[in-house]
Amino acid sequence: MSTERMSVVLVHGAWADGSSWRKIITALNRNGTPVIAAPIPLTSLNDDVDAVDRAVARVGGPVVLVGHAYAGAVLGASRHEQVRALVYVAALAPDEHETVADVFYRDAPHPNAPNLAPDADGYLWLPDEAFPRAFAQHADAEDQVLLAATQRPIAVACIQEPVPAPRWKTLPTWYLRAEEDRMINAETQSFMADRMGARLRSHRTDHTPSITAPEAVLEVIAEAYAEVSAEPPAIDGEPAGTSGRR
Known part of the structure; x- marks a missing residue:
């Protein structure tokens, strides 16, 4: 347990x-x-890992690293010594030598999941209709519009690079499964969490829990934070761990 303030x-x-x-x-x-x-550039796995490690270095102390979706692969590949725990939020967790695509396409896609094809520059974009149909079907219309308008494409290279030995093999790890995720099959999420030996928490939410179920995300972060920090955070005025688990 660290005596420094955790970020x-x-x-x-x-x-x-x-x-x-x-x-x-x-x-x-x-x-x-x-x-x-x-911020990660979504240009290659190595570029994204470098960006995360720079962000962790900027903090200047111990860190709980939290990633959503593709960012799970980035968390696993991060090598910064300040990282104390990992939290995966409906995130992809390839094992050593696997690619993001290997786990993303492990199980059959949801019928509403979009068909993905790269543009002329090798980037994958989501069609606008994918946000209410699959990406964030539980979000309100305003959030869906904002997500579509601010989306950043991902380079195909990001999902084709084999990953190194992931940090979840050596660090305390939590996984929040999105039970109604239409982008990453919930069965795939269960498989990854079990293989990781992660502490699994589950919530009836879509692919964007940070938007549609923030309280569930905060509870998992608080649980991880409390275990590796001497000063657990409060959520809505309550110490970590005092609210019910899902």
């Missing part, structure tokens, strides 16, 4: 940016927990 570093996935964590950032900040969102 939370949030990493967005594909077709999103740091604003997708806004509800988590404001809640943690309101309760005095240091938090930043790490």
Whole structure:
């Protein structure tokens, strides 16, 4: 357990940016927990890992690293010594020598999942209709419009690079499964969490829990934070671990 003040570093996935964590950032900040969102370029796995490690270094102390979707692969490949715990939020967790595509396509896609094809520059975009149909079907219309308008494409190279031995093999790890995810099959999420030996928490939410079920995300972060920090954060005025688990 660290005696230094722990920070939370949030990493967005594909077709999103740091604003997708806004509800988590404001809640943690309101309760005095240091938090930043790490911007990643989504140009290659190595580029994204470098960006996360720079963000962790900027914090200057121990970190709980939290990632959504594609960012799970980035968390696993991060090598910064300040990382104390990992939290996967409906995230992909390839094992050594696997690619993101290997786990993303492991199980049959949801009928509403979009067909993905790269553009002329090798980037994958989501069609606007994918946000209400599959990416964030539980979100309100305003959030769906914002997600579509601010999406950032992911390079095909990101999902084709084999990953190194992942950090979840050596660090305390939590996994929040999105039971109604139409982008990453919930069975795939269960498989990955079990293989990781992660502490699995589950919630009836879509692919964007940080937007549609922020309280579930905050509870998992608080649980991880409390285990590796001498000063657990509060959520809505309550110490970590006092609210019910899902």
